[in-house]
Amino acid sequence: MDQVAFRQLWRRFAELVHANKTALNELDAAIGDADHGSNMDRGLGKVVEALDAGPEGSLRADAKLVGMTLMSTVGGASGALWGSGMLKFSIALPDATVVEWSGFIDALDTFVEALSKRGQAVVGDKTMMDVLLPAMTELRASAEAQESGEEIVVALAEHAKGWSDATRELMARRGRAAYLGERSIGHVDPGSVSTALWFQALADTVRAQVP
Numbered sequence: 001m002d003q004v005a006f007r008q009l010w011r012r013f014a015e016l017v018h019a020n021k022t023a024l025n026e027l028d029a030a031i032g033d034a035d036h037g038s039n040m041d042r043g044l045g046k047v048v049e050a051l052d053a054g055p056e057g058s059l060r061a062d063a064k065l066v067g068m069t070l071m072s073t074v075g076g077a078s079g080a081l082w083g084s085g086m087l088k089f090s091i092a093l094p095d096a097t098v099v100e101w102s103g104f105i106d107a108l109d110t111f112v113e114a115l116s117k118r119g120q121a122v123v124g125d126k127t128m129m130d131v132l133l134p135a136m137t138e139l140r141a142s143a144e145a146q147e148s149g150e151e152i153v154v155a156l157a158e159h160a161k162g163w164s165d166a167t168r169e170l171m172a173r174r175g176r177a178a179y180l181g182e183r184s185i186g187h188v189d190p191g192s193v194s195t196a197l198w199f200q201a202l203a204d205t206v207r208a209q210v211p
């Protein structure tokens with residue numbers, strides 16, 4: 001993954017969230033406070049602006065910029081989680097313009113671990129971790145099997161959508177939706193949907209890179 005692709009990944013994520021803004025707000029309206037789409041859309045718009053204006057320093061600098069921007073512009077738990085997680089992610093990236101696929105996966109692992117510690121959510125709690133934790137397991141396994149980055153992320157984007165859809169049947173145990181208890185069952189978790197969109201953005205980016 002190089003710096004051009006990394007910036008493209010965030011541009012694509014911003015596009016996908018923008019296109020799904022209303023749907024994400026509606027999901028959040030059912031079990032939260034109806035702002036997840038608007039929050040993420042506003043924050044990612046700022047991320048794209050910041051990256052476009054940012055100097056071509058390094059992946060680490062770009063990821064730090066993404067993290068700082070998300071922390072300061074996205075409200076609610078999502079902003080704190082995505083923002084602080086991206087700051088951890090940035091530290092795990094090299095101070096260079098290119099990272100090996102294995103190094104990118106290691107950095108993602110750091111991101112997921114940071115979120116796991118901060119949010120204390122596990123699989124089945126009806127949060128973004130219902131996508132992130134199995135995604136990490138799958139990324140690790142496919143990297144060990146030495147599959148190509150493209151094969152991995154295209155399959156992963158589809159699985160991420162499935163894991164997100166599956167949160168519909170779960171009862172929320174973390175975050176605002178947990179107050180609803182059983183009434184949270186029957187609604188997809190919006191944080192899991194936006195997280196699945198990130199994996200879609202990753203797949204679209206990697207696929208566009210391969211000639």
Ligand SMILES: [Mg+2]
Pocket residue numbers: 028032033034035036076
């Ligand atoms: Mg909300």
